[in-house]
Amino acid sequence: MTILQKLINAMLQRIKAVPVPQQELDDFLAQNQIRLCPEHYQFILDYGNSPFLTNEFADLSFDEFKDYYSDKELLPDEILPEHYDYVGTDFGSDGLCIDPNTQKIYTFGYGEIDEGFQYGGLSELLFYCLLRASANPKCFDVVKCNIPITDIEQFKKEYSDYEIKDVFIYDRFFFKDGRLIGCDHKFYGYYICEGGVLNNLA
Numbered sequence: 274m275t276i277l278q279k280l281i282n283a284m285l286q287r288i289k290a291v292p293v294p295q296q297e298l299d300d301f302l303a304q305n306q307i308r309l310c311p312e313h314y315q316f317i318l319d320y321g322n323s324p325f326l327t328n329e330f331a332d333l334s335f336d337e338f339k340d341y342y343s344d345k346e347l348l349p350d351e352i353l354p355e356h357y358d359y360v361g362t363d364f365g366s367d368g369l370c371i372d373p374n375t376q377k378i379y380t381f382g383y384g385e386i387d388e389g390f391q392y393g394g395l396s397e398l399l400f401y402c403l404l405r406a407s408a409n410p411k412c413f414d415v416v417k418c419n420i421p422i423t424d425i426e427q428f429k430k431e432y433s434d435y436e437i438k439d440v441f442i443y444d445r446f447f448f449k450d451g452r453l454i455g456c457d458h459k460f461y462g463y464y465i466c467e468g469g470v471l472n473n474l475a
Contacts, residue, residue: 283470284403293321310373325406333361393439414468
């Protein structure tokens with residue numbers, strides 16, 4: 274099991290996941306002639322009614338999925354690229370879609386994907402949603418924020434071998450010595466999560 278999956282499982286011990294009834298999901302997909310890749314289907318089935326999928330502008334819920342495919346008058350910037358499936362809206366309110374062949378997740382508009390994927394896959398997106406939802410004492414005993422990075426090369430040397438890759442295009446994540454470290458993609462500053470659910474992974 275990867276460290277990413279271990280972190281997801283650990284956070285799900287403290288953050289409640291609410292599944293979608295399988296018959297309800299199957300009926301909606303059949304009625305709208307939607308075929309999802311197995312990973313996307315399982316994501317909705319396992320987590321689609323979970324409160325942590327709605328946060329700020331983000332909405333990755335089954336309700337949002339249904340609303341999108343039920344809308345018969347989509348605006349031009351809401352049209353999906355061909356052969357991609359709708360996932361929801363991102364934290365910046367951008368639409369997200371998934372490539373069913375690679376499972377990479379992109380923002381999109383006007384029938385085209387934006388250059389470069391946003392999330393490495395649904396597991397990475399799930400991890401990011403759980404982390405945003407856990408920005409409180411639910412999961413971690415200590416969270417140290419806004420730590421400046423004064424020496425980028427030294428920071429990379431210390432943590433690069435422990436990176437959890439391709440989570441989110443604008444953030445980098447590392448797991449070292451039982452601590453979860455996150456920083457922006459330009460390495461201006463970082464934060465550290467310690468204790469709580471991480472104690473079992475140390």
